[in-house]
Amino acid sequence: MNECFPWVDDDPACQGEALLEPRGARTVGRQVAGLWATMGSPGRRQCQAGRALHFREEERGRGGERKRRGRRERWGGWEREAESMEKGRGETGGAQRGTALNRPAWAGAAPPLGRREGRGRRGPEGDWKEPGSGHGGAGRVAGDGRERLGELGWKFYDADDYHPEENRKKMGKGIPLDDQDRIPWLCNLHDILLRDVASGQHVVLACSALKKMYRDILTQGKDGAALKCEESEKEAKRAEMQLLVVHLSGSFEVISGRLLKRKGHFMPPELLQSQFETLEPPAAPENFIQISVDKNVSEIIAKIMETLKMK
Ligand SMILES: Nc1ncnc2c1ncn2[C@@H]1O[C@H](COP(=O)(O)OP(=O)(O)OP(=O)(O)O)[C@@H](O)[C@H]1O
Numbered sequence: 001m002n003e004c005f006p007w008v009d010d011d012p013a014c015q016g017e018a019l020l021e022p023r024g025a026r027t028v029g030r031q032v033a034g035l036w037a038t039m040g041s042p043g044r045r046q047c048q049a050g051r052a053l054h055f056r057e058e059e060r061g062r063g064g065e066r067k068r069r070g071r072r073e074r075w076g077g078w079e080r081e082a083e084s085m086e087k088g089r090g091e092t093g094g095a096q097r098g099t100a101l102n103r104p105a106w107a108g109a110a111p112p113l114g115r116r117e118g119r120g121r122r123g124p125e126g127d128w129k130e131p132g133s134g135h136g137g138a139g140r141v142a143g144d145g146r147e148r149l150g151e152l153g154w155k156f157y158d159a160d161d162y163h164p165e166e167n168r169k170k171m172g173k174g175i176p177l178d179d180q181d182r183i184p185w186l187c188n189l190h191d192i193l194l195r196d197v198a199s200g201q202h203v204v205l206a207c208s209a210l211k212k213m214y215r216d217i218l219t220q221g222k223d224g225a226a227l228k229c230e231e232s233e234k235e236a237k238r239a240e241m242q243l244l245v246v247h248l249s250g251s252f253e254v255i256s257g258r259l260l261k262r263k264g265h266f267m268p269p270e271l272l273q274s275q276f277e278t279l280e281p282p283a284a285p286e287n288f289i290q291i292s293v294d295k296n297v298s299e300i301i302a303k304i305m306e307t308l309k310m311k
């Protein structure tokens with residue numbers, strides 16, 4: 001690989017990740033880095049940061065007022081938590097709670113639409129700052145992995161944002177999704193990633209791609225599905241994607257404990273068992289790394305950055 005790229009995190013307990021990056025002279029495509037994880041893993045926290053950013057993209061065009069407000073509140077919560085941490089008052093229970101640190105990183109990883117080529121950063125109000133603007137945000141956290149990840153300036157997607165309402169309702173009732181529910185959602189994500197990758201955009205996707213087949217769909221579209229997607233294949237599907245899966249692994253006990261403390265998420269903790277049962281951890285020949293959710297966010301990002309540098 002001669003370049004590094006985008007990063008994607010989804011969720012299923014989203015705790016996986018993948019990266020897509022360019023493939024070199026003979027293939028037009030870029031490799032895609034995606035990330036998937038299991039519910040409640042560290043990646044999720046990261047995802048939330050990206051989610052907040054993505055939400056701001058919606059604000060410019062797509063999302064409904066109610067949804068935007070919710071996201072903004074979530075973002076606001078992070079801001080308060082971040083300030084508290086920085087003033088040494090925050091009893092946030094570990095680095096994973098140190099959103100002051102990981103928010104700027106993901107902000108950098110998810111520039112708003114129309115600014116995605118930039119390498120600027122979010123200011124403390126979530127406003128985008130071009131490089132050299134000297135605004136706070138990520139600048140407050142120097143020298144760690146998150147800082148460096150933010151500097152990548154990759155576009156960020158949270159796969160949860162693309163679940164159809166039926167899927168959300170189903171999960172909200174405590175009913176696990178099945179292949180039929182997930183395949184159209186994954187195909188849609190594939191099309192989105194492909195468009196970006198084909199245009200040279202580096203992408204990070206936060207996505208709970210629990211099965212190998214799901215990860216194959218992300219890179220290959222319906223060709224990667226045992227059950228075919230209904231949507232017709234897009235002509236644009238010429239670029240080739242490579243996915244680096246960052247598997248954020250953790251025990252049921254650890255993740256369950258975190259989920260039980262989490263509030264305001266549509267995914268009920270009782271679905272965690274089905275997520276573990278469905279999970280097919282990445283294995284060769286998949287391009288992946290595995291990182292324990294027992295590590296703090298800073299360590300996790302540092303490991304990812306280290307891996308990217310070697311690609
Ligand atoms: N590295 C970490 N160390 C400790 N706690 C963490 C870490 N990462 C995340 N957490 C905590 O675990 C809980 C779940 O994390 P998060 O919401 O990010 O999960 P998620 O993957 O988004 O879950 P879902 O897929 O259901 O959306 C949160 O309260 C978060 O603060």
Ligand SMILES: O=C(O)[C@H](O)[C@@H](O)[C@H](O)[C@H](O)CO
Nearest residue numbers: 011012013014039177208267
């Ligand atoms: O495939 C799935 O079962 C879903 O994508 C779930 O993983 C949830 O969306 C996620 O866990 C909530 O954050």
